Amino acid sequence: xxxxxxxxxxxxxxxxxxxxxxxxxxxxxxxxxxxxxxxxxxxxxxxxxxxxxxxxxxxxxxxxxxxxxxxxxxxxxxxxxxxxxxxxxxxxxxxxxxxxxxxxxxxxxxxxxxxxxxxxx
Amino acid sequence: xxxxxxxxxxxxxxxxxxxxxxxxxxxxxxxxxxxxxxxxxxxxxxxxxxxxxxxxxxxxxxxxxxxxxxxxxxxxxxxxxxxxxxxxxxxxxxxxxxxxxxxxxxxxx
Numbered sequence: 001x002x003x004x005x006x007x008x009x010x011x012x013x014x015x016x017x018x019x020x021x022x023x024x025x026x027x028x029x030x031x032x033x034x035x036x037x038x039x040x041x042x043x044x045x046x047x048x049x050x051x052x053x054x055x056x057x058x059x060x061x062x063x064x065x066x067x068x069x070x071x072x073x074x075x076x077x078x079x080x081x082x083x084x085x086x087x088x089x090x091x092x093x094x095x096x097x098x099x100x101x102x103x104x105x106x107x108x109x110x111x112x113x114x115x116x117x118x119x120x121x
Numbered sequence: 122x123x124x125x126x127x128x129x130x131x132x133x134x135x136x137x138x139x140x141x142x143x144x145x146x147x148x149x150x151x152x153x154x155x156x157x158x159x160x161x162x163x164x165x166x167x168x169x170x171x172x173x174x175x176x177x178x179x180x181x182x183x184x185x186x187x188x189x190x191x192x193x194x195x196x197x198x199x200x201x202x203x204x205x206x207x208x209x210x211x212x213x214x215x216x217x218x219x220x221x222x223x224x225x226x227x228x229x230x
Contacts, residue, residue, distance in 0.1 A: 037219065047157075047165065047208055049219035060217035063122070096164055103170045106212035106219050107155045111164035 002026035004036070004097050004112035011118050012087050018117060022080040022097030029075040030055050035100040036080040037108060038071065040093040048093075052100060053080060089119045123147050125209050125222035133230040140196040142225045144209035149189045156185055156194045159206040159224075168207075169194065196227075204229050 008020035020038070027034060035054035041047050051061045051071040061069045065084070073080045080097060094114040101109035124147040134140055144154065152172040157165035167176045169185035172192060182197040196203055209222040 039219075039221075046223045047210075047221040049221065052217075052219070058217075062218070063216070098164075103155075103174075103176075105153050105155070105171065106217075107167065107170045108157075108165070108210070109167050109170075109176065111166070114164050 002099060002101075002110045004099060004110060006095060006097050006112045006115040008095075008115055008117065010116060011120065013121050014088055014119060016087050018082075018084040018087050018091070020082045020084075020095055020097075020115065020117075022082070022112060024078050024080070024097075024099070027099065027101075029073050029078060029080070032056060033102070033104075035106075036073070037098050037100055037106070038080075038082045039096045039098060039108070040091075041096070041114075042090075042093040045093075050084075050095075051082060052106065054100075087119045091117070092119045093117060122218070123150060123211055123213060123220055125211055125220055127207075127209060127222035127225045129225060130223070131226045131228060133228045134199055135230045136199050136201055138199050140194075140199055140203070140227055142194040142196075142207055142227070144187075144192040144194070144222050146190045146192075146211060150211045152188045153212055154185075154187070154192050155210045157208045157210065158203075159208065160202075161205075165208060199227075201229075203227065 037052040038050040096114045098108035098111040156169040159165040173185045
């Protein structure tokens with residue numbers, strides 16, 4: 001059974017760095033065909049893709065947020081970590097991790113439940 | 122960068138009716154388009170990939186069609202559980218990126 005679970009702070013202050021962890025089970029991060037994406041959704045708004053990573057260390061970032069984002073993985077812990085620097089209230093959103101699985105084309109076949117992060121002083 | 126435009130923004134229908142949701146790409150994306158359903162307080166769920174392939178466990182009343190720039194998600198006979206938010210998604214390989222449409226909200230009339 002494939003599962004993904006996000007963890008991290010629920011509240012961060014402006015200018016701080018957000019660190020989120022996605023812990024996966026039911027598949028291996030070492031599988032060359034599979035990757036993990038991070039996506040966010042501000043309250044009442046659309047989905048926004050942030051970044052993804054594959055086992056060959058291929059990483060890609062949203063053009064608009066590239067300077068603030070870092071994605072990494074620890075295959076031994078089955079975890080993918082996303083950091084977002086210089087947080088601002090506009091970064092308040094539910095952050096999801098999702099698997100890029102068997103269908104290729106960066107199709108997201110399994111999603112975590114999401115974690116709501118609020119940016120406020 | 123490819124932009125996906127979904128229409129309508131909101132669609133109000135009754136159970137038993139047919140729903141037609143549109144996703145238009147700013148340039149051709151071939152058949153590289155997926156559809157997701159999101160219910161309140163839940164994560165999105167994959168419905169359709171490669172424009173017309175249903176994901177495992179997705180009921181046959183959901184049909185995806187289209188290629189190039191114009192895509193459609195059709196729900197043949199609306200069930201109460203189908204009233205939700207629907208997003209389309211595309212990928213580009215260079216630069217590697219994922220784009221979502223802004224969503225269509227399907228409401229009970």
